[in-house]
Amino acid sequence: MSLTFTHIDQQGKANMVDVTQKLLSIRVARAQGYIKMQASTIELIKTNALSKGDIFAVARIAGIQAAKKCADLIPLCHPLMLSKVDVQFEIDESQHRVKIEALCKLTGQTGVEMEALTAVSVAALTLFDMAKAVDPLMQIQDIKVMEKQGGKTGEWSRTHD
Template identity: 70%
Template structure:
């Protein structure tokens, strides 16, 4: 009926059966941006935000989110991640924080959704911690940058 793998022959949503796929090392990276006022960026860059180390909290939230991806996205497989990394880069010229994630495992399905979830929840956490001083922040451009492993091999945006 469709080339969409999460639909069965009747067009109903279903979890893809990956049991026949060989395990391989799989890695995915993703990124997103939070744009904010110069004042807010200064507060979090210098660690002077009243709520504490915004980046540390957002990093832990992103890592935890990647581990819980299958609880949030209904048709994602629960995965045994071997590595989750969440990094932040302050881009002062644009009043932005770039959030990057990398997820890795040896398994039968990819980790793109986990990488996207890590970036998304890290961005939401950053927003939550800073909304009192800057409710006009913008979360944008969340996307997969690269994936490796499995039948489709290496893909780069």
């Protein structure tokens, strides 16, 4: 299988892909990642006992805002009119971590994988920022696209996380 980089022109220069001729289709991407922390930090989050308040609410908004600003952060991303961004959190006490999942959706000419990854990344950074006073050794881990739908490559998903 021959791979070509779509963001490089024939002279090897950075290039924003021209999507003008692509057909509109429903595009969906789901990404996830984790932030590992001490068990005591998990307990503080569960009981809403951190001094900064409900960190999931703030991180959710940060993730949504980040997805909307993805083209401002990543140079060759197209600005997109997202129709849905959802950011969710799941505490995994046995692994001392929080799972972060983002879903991005639109009807458009290019995919939303970067927006979903950006939402997860910024939500994780926000969790870190809000809990770093009690747990500066937290680790953001394993951010990846879990599934995508739409476009010429169609649908795919990871079989496991």
